[in-house]
Amino acid sequence: MKLIMLGAPGAGKGTQAAILSERLGIPTVSTGNILRSAVKEGTPVGLEAKRYMDAGQLVPDDIIIDIVAQRLTQPDCAKGFILDGVPRTIAQAEALERAGILFDNVLSLEISDQEIEQRMEGRRFCHRCGASYHVHNAPSQVPGVCDKCGGKLEQRDDDKPETVKHRLKVYHVQTEPLKEFYDKRGILRPVQNQPSIEATTQVVLDALKL
Numbered sequence: 001m002k003l004i005m006l007g008a009p010g011a012g013k014g015t016q017a018a019i020l021s022e023r024l025g026i027p028t029v030s031t032g033n034i035l036r037s038a039v040k041e042g043t044p045v046g047l048e049a050k051r052y053m054d055a056g057q058l059v060p061d062d063i064i065i066d067i068v069a070q071r072l073t074q075p076d077c078a079k080g081f082i083l084d085g086v087p088r089t090i091a092q093a094e095a096l097e098r099a100g101i102l103f104d105n106v107l108s109l110e111i112s113d114q115e116i117e118q119r120m121e122g123r124r125f126c127h128r129c130g131a132s133y134h135v136h137n138a139p140s141q142v143p144g145v146c147d148k149c150g151g152k153l154e155q156r157d158d159d160k161p162e163t164v165k166h167r168l169k170v171y172h173v174q175t176e177p178l179k180e181f182y183d184k185r186g187i188l189r190p191v192q193n194q195p196s197i198e199a200t201t202q203v204v205l206d207a208l209k210l
Helices: 013-024 031-041 044-054 061-072 090-098 113-121 161-175 178-183 197-207
Strands: 002-007 028-030 081-084 105-110 123-126 132-134 188-192
Touching (some): 002 013, 002 178, 013 028, 013 197, 028 061, 031 044, 061 090, 105 178, 105 197, 113 161, 178 188
Parallel strands (some): 002 081, 105 188
Antiparallel strands (some): 123 132
8 A cells, every 4th residue: 555644733643644654565665764774875966955954955856856766666565555744735635646655545634723732732751861742742750851761851942832833834835725626536535633642543444445
């Protein structure tokens, strides 16, 4: 099965992708991870991407698509894959189609901006070991202190209210139009947010007829 995960930042794409990856035995292909990997390995397209990143510029769509296309030729993607982080725009979606990269299903995790803001505002991470917590849903035993290593818990800059509002605005302008793009192709599967991760997973499985 070839899948795309769509949804606002903080909608739970990564969590559901990890669950599906294990259940279906297919890899999650995160564009952020493969971009960093290509740069680290010094591949020709990775070196080209690094030039833009070093200059503080966005990596152009054609380079992103090249890196994704190369990753999808690897043996672990033979039975399918879950794409997370791309496409972010209509232009990227069209470029994927031109590259012959087609999909069976596009999962769109539907959640209100208000819920996203509440969810992300409460996220904390340990600056020492990287463990994740949530002040409401998964708090540490001692507020502000990591259960695993005793490190200090901090809020990522990406999770601060003003940053979240900006990221949501960008999502609505640039990425949300993809829902109509894939709906016209008959492969959009909207998934309404549920009270728990497990309940959301069940709705995801139902949407995919699994």
